[in-house]
Amino acid sequence: MSIILISENANIILKDFLRNTGHILCEVVKTDSVYDAVSSHPDIYLCKLDDELVISMEQLPLLEKLLTKYEIKYTPGSSTMGYKYPENIRYNAVQLGKHFIHNMKYTDPVLLKTAQEKGLIFIHVLIKVIQSAISSQ
Template sequence: MKYLKFPNIPESKATHVLLDKRAYDKFIYALEDLGIKIVICESCDDLYPAISSHPDIFYFHYEDNLIFAAPNSPRKTTEELKKLGFNIIFGEKAVLGKYPEDVKYNIAKVGTKVFHNFKFTDRIVAKRIEEDNLQRIHIKQGYTKCSILIVNSNAIITSDKGIYKKAIENGIDSLLISPGFIKLEGLNYGFIGGCGGLISKNLMAFNGDISMHPDYLSIKNFLKKYDIEILNVAGLQLSDIGSIIPLCQQ
C-alpha cells in the first residue's frame, strides 16, 4: 500500500477510498468487488444536511500522507484516516453553517496547481500552499473541488465557466459541460466533481449512471483521450457525494 503523490490522481489501482456515507449501496458494492476498501465519511451537525457528510468539505488531501482537516471533521472518520497512517493537520477554523463558511477546505489541487476562492481558504492551508510555492489559481466558485472532476495532473472536467476559463488560461485541458443533471438532496443540483473520482490511473468512477448525463458522449470521449475507462451504476441518477477520494494505492 502506497500513498498518492498528487491528490485524486492514483498512479495504480486504489486500495482505499473516502466516501460519503450516502453513496449508493450498489456503487459501494462495485468498489468492494474490485477489492477497494471504503472509509466512510460520517456526518457533522454543524452543516446543512445536503453536504453534512461530504468528505471534500472536511478534508483536503494535500500530498502523500498529508491531509488538512477541519477541526470539526467527523471524529470517527478522522480516526480511520489516522489508522491508515495519514498525518492529519487541523486547520484554524471549523466549517460552519452556509456558504462561504463551509468551503475553507473545498480545494482542488491539480498537479502542482491549486484552484480555490482564496478569500475563503483556511489560513493554515493557505500558508502551506504559499510556503511550497504552488501556483494559485483564484476563482469565484468556493465549492471548488465539488466543481472540478480531476482527470489527470493537466486535465479537468467542469460545468463552471469561470473555472473552465482559468484552466485554459493556465494550460490545463478542460471540458466544459452543462450544469445540472446531478442530484444533491435539498438543493437544485450537484456538481460533476462531487459525483466522480479516479480509482486507478485508467478508471474513473461515478456514483450513478454517467450515460444519463446529456453531455455523456463528450465526457466519454474526453476521458478516452487520456485512456480512461468508466465505472458507474447503471440506471441510477448521478448523485453528488462530495467527491470520490482515492486515499491509497497498490
C-alpha cells in the first residue's frame, strides 16, 4: 500500500487506476491562495523530505485528518502562499537523493531548516526572467 497526494483535478481514469492498483489517494484541493492553474497542485503546497512532509498553512487544515489517519509524518510550514512568484513557490522544492534543489532565497524557512537538519546538500536554482522587446527596425 502506498499513499499518493494528488490534485483533485487529476483525470478520473488515472485516479481509478491508482485506486484499483492498491494505492490510497489523498486529494489536494484548490485554494484561492495561488493562481487557478496550479491551485490544487501538491508540489505547490508541500515538499517531501525523506519520510516527512513540510506542508503549507493553507493546505494543512484540508489534509490534516488524512495525514493523521495514515500516520504520515508532517511539519507545518511557516510561509503564507501568494498569488505571484515568488510567493507561490515556497514549497516547490525537490529532494533527489542527498540533494535539496530549490531557489533558496524563496524557500519556506521551516522547509529549509528541515532540509538542513537532514544533512541534505543544497543546490540553489536561480531563475532569471529575460524580457525581450520587438523593434520595427
